[in-house]
Amino acid sequence: KAGVTQTPRYLIKTRGQQVTLSCSPISGHRSVSWYQQTPGQGLQFLFEYFSETQRNKGNFPGRFSGRQFSNSRSEMNVSTLELGDSALYLCASSSPRGTDTQYFGPGTRLTVL
Amino acid sequence: DQQVKQNSPSLSVQEGRISILNCDYTNSMFDYFLWYKKYPAEGPTFLISISSIKDKNEDGRFTVFLNKSAKHLSLHIVPSQPGDSAVYFCAASDSGGGADGLTFGKGTHLIIQP
Numbered sequence: 001k002a003g004v005t006q007t008p009r010y011l012i013k014t015r016g017q018q019v020t021l022s023c024s025p026i027s028g029h030r031s032v033s034w035y036q037q038t039p040g041q042g043l044q045f046l047f048e049y050f051s052e053t054q055r056n057k058g059n060f061p062g063r064f065s066g067r068q069f070s071n072s073r074s075e076m077n078v079s080t081l082e083l084g085d086s087a088l089y090l091c092a093s094s095s096p097r098g099t100d101t102q103y104f105g106p107g108t109r110l111t112v113l
Numbered sequence: 114d115q116q117v118k119q120n121s122p123s124l125s126v127q128e129g130r131i132s133i134l135n136c137d138y139t140n141s142m143f144d145y146f147l148w149y150k151k152y153p154a155e156g157p158t159f160l161i162s163i164s165s166i167k168d169k170n171e172d173g174r175f176t177v178f179l180n181k182s183a184k185h186l187s188l189h190i191v192p193s194q195p196g197d198s199a200v201y202f203c204a205a206s207d208s209g210g211g212a213d214g215l216t217f218g219k220g221t222h223l224i225i226q227p
Contacts, residue, residue, distance in 0.1 A: 004156070033214060043157075043202065045214030056214050090156050092215075101147060102215060104156035 002027065004093050004105035012111045018079040021108045025072050025093030031055075032074040033102060034066060037088040046089075049074055078110075086112045116140045117205050119218035127226050132190040134221050136203030139184065143205040147215065148177060148188045150199045157202055161188070190223075198225045 005024045013019050025032050033056075034046040045058035049068035066076045072093075078085055088109050092102035118137045126132045134148075144165040149157035163170040163177045163186070170177050176189045190197055200222050204215040 006156075035215075035217075042219040043204075043215075043217035045216070048214055058214055088154075092156075101159055101162055103159060104149070106156045107154075109154070 004091055004103055006091050006105040006108050008108060009106065010109045012113060013081050014113050015081055015083060017081050018077065019081060019110060021076045021089055023074045023076070023091030023105060025074070026103055029093035029095050030072050031094045032068055032072065033092045033094070034074070034076050035090040035092065036060070037090060037107070043090070046076070081112045083112050086110060114139070117203055117216050117218040119203055119221045121221050122219070123222040123224065125224045125226055126193050128195060129192045132193045132197065132223055132225070134188040134201050134223065136186050136218055137184060138205050140205070140207060141184070142207040145206040146177070146179060146186050147204045149202045149204060151202060151220070152199050193225045195225050195227065198223060
């Protein structure tokens with residue numbers, strides 16, 4: 001079974017721009033979560049989507065948004081980029097059948113200049 | 114307030130010996146705990162998990178112990194191998210079994226010395 005895939009793997013943007021990241025979950029997984037990893041804050045939960053609906057949201061500003069499509073693929077969007085948004089963005093998928101085990105993709109490294 | 118704490122940023126262990134990584138949590142609502150291993154520039158890889166109804170779970174060289182009264186869990190790796198050198202993250206969930214956001218510790222960098 002193919003794992004979680006994320007595109008692109010690397011991205012360089014400038015302040016004020018916006019960016020869209022993509023995630024394809026493991027086949028059959030309907031829940032997709034997004035995390036931000038920075039050296040100072042570690043791994044922090046952004047939001048989680050299930051059946052095209054946002055079910056949970058972490059403590060991030062409204063500039064961070066996402067969506068999920070009917071095939072469970074998900075996108076994350078960050079508008080008006082700030083230098084502090086430079087991070088590794090990780091997507092994880094999980095099966096809806098009862099456990100919290102989330103399987104992560106390789107991440108997208110976003111650099112904001 | 115950090116709800117999941119890994120107080121050792123790094124740990125050095127000789128190859129073949131036991132590695133013990135520790136994790137403390139403050140939220141008594143957490144009911145599912147996981148350990149992930151991460152190499153630089155890669156996503157975390159799931160290692161092992163434990164539900165709050167158990168106090169031990171074993172998978173090959175990896176064993177996780179949970180002490181609910183102390184709000185403490187640990188990951189034991191026996192014997193330690195060079196490929197175990199990575200950053201290990203402890204994570205916790207309070208969703209009672211459904212998919213939810215995980216709360217992560219800041220990680221412990223395990224270095225296996227030959």
